[in-house]
Amino acid sequence: MAAPRSSPAPGNAPRRDFVADALELTAVRCASPRCVTGAGAWALAFPAPGRPTVQAVVRGTVWLTVDSVEQPVRLEAGEAAVLAGDRPHGLASGPEPPVADAPAPVRPSTAGPFLHAGVEGRDAVVLDGRLELDPAAEELLVGALPPVLRLGATTAEAPAVRWLLAQALCELASDRPGASFALGNLAPLLLVQVLRALLTHRGADNHPADLLRALTDERLGPALRLMHDDPARPWTLAELARAAAMSRTSFAQRFKELAGVPPLVYLRRRRMRLAQRALRRTDAPLSAIAASLGYGSDSAFSTAFKRTTGLSPRHYREAGRSTPDRPAPG
Missing domain, CATH: 2.60.120.280 (Regulatory protein AraC)
Structure with a gap:
């Protein structure tokens, strides 16, 4: 055995x-x-x-x-x-x-x-x-x-x-x-x-908060791993803070200081970036993309995507095929 x-x-x-x-x-x-x-x-x-x-x-x-x-x-x-x-x-x-x-x-x-x-x-x-x-x-x-x-x-x-x-x-x-x-x-x-x-080469006079500092921060690493490994899961602030062994308030404050945005906003933006890549590079149905990112329906996914990029997923995909790898703002 x-x-x-x-x-x-x-x-x-x-x-x-x-x-x-x-x-x-x-x-x-x-x-x-x-x-x-x-x-x-x-x-x-x-x-x-x-x-x-x-x-x-x-x-x-x-x-x-x-x-x-x-x-x-x-x-x-x-x-x-x-x-x-x-x-x-x-x-x-x-x-x-x-x-x-x-x-x-x-x-x-x-x-x-x-x-x-x-x-x-x-x-x-x-x-x-x-x-x-x-x-x-x-x-x-x-x-x-x-x-x-x-x-x-x-x-x-x-x-x-x-x-x-x-x-x-x-x-x-x-x-x-x-x-x-x-x-x-x-x-x-x-x-x-x-x-x-x-x-x-960052000096003591660090430039304003940015995502790169969050990506390499040891304390935030466990929470970021969760969001990167399973972006479809409806993570809560409490779950992410627990992974970082911090209180919700301390975790949210540190995350925003380093990344410039709150944790759940970062998660939402990452989902949209994943959606943009899938729409540019694959022919997967919208329903499959929506499900892979944790959206319960095509309409919920389309609403969130259009709010972020200004285009519906279908129009974004069509535009991407005429100008590959140049995604809309998001």
């Missing part, structure tokens, strides 16, 4: 990778990767990209300025920076833009994949790429990032960021077969590095 299977002790249970879970539900692509070069005394100004932006210095020294950030950031070859993307920024050969070559604003429509400033030559080379995410994930990431996050050359993320941006630019410039597929697969890897940098 076979021996009964034993369950791992709670303390030995494998730790869930919540960041990987979040990435699974995030549609992301690298938009308009480009190479910026400069020589002599030069400066360029860029409007707020509206999306998280990653930059890596390949050659020379570059000074990065971000609107409302008091001091310019010096970036040497091998270093990188992540920008929240909600403010105008500039690149220059020195901390003070040269008077004779005032920073001309560069619009995305005129930037192209290669952009040069100053005299002839390549004293500085910077690789630049914007991350386009689905609206809910983009709002989360922009809210979590400081205006500028510097990655020193010795950090684990800087070399990976530089390599990924170089590959993205190469694919865009070469226009080889499969280039769009390659770009699509490089973007999630770039986002992984951004998330790792954000989690690793």
Whole structure:
């Protein structure tokens, strides 16, 4: 007779990778990767990209300025920076833009994949790429990032960021077969590095509450595991607080401080993200999707989905097939 299977002790249970879970539900692509070069005394100004932006210095020294950030950031070859993307920024050969070559604003429509400033030559080379995410994930990431996050050359993320941006630019410039597929697969890897940098390099002056802090918080971990493992169950605040070994009041307060939303709101949003993915990627009937997420009827599911995204599940699915992996706001 076979021996009964034993369950791992709670303390030995494998730790869930919540960041990987979040990435699974995030549609992301690298938009308009480009190479910026400069020589002599030069400066360029860029409007707020509206999306998280990653930059890596390949050659020379570059000074990065971000609107409302008091001091310019010096970036040497091998270093990188992540920008929240909600403010105008500039690149220059020195901390003070040269008077004779005032920073001309560069619009995305005129930037192209290669952009040069100053005299002839390549004293500085910077690789630049914007991350386009689905609206809910983009709002989360922009809210979590400081205006500028510097990655020193010795950090684990800087070399990976530089390599990924170089590959993205190469694919865009070469226009080889499969280039769009390659770009699509490089973007999630770039986002992984951004998330790792954000989690690793937080200082004492933590940015406002964000979901990433909740996902890696040991006290909230057991409750988050329950919501991730069985999102269809009608979890109560008392059950989730008990899993975290906290009072309901303390649990709800800590969860909102770290995640920015109450626990049951987070659960509802996760259900909607799962529904969006199922509608984009499968042909499962609406009734099956509704049941898998704990909704007792199609109408209840449709009402909740439309309240979150502004579209009925059927219309959302139809729209997704014409523009894949670009979910409606939610």
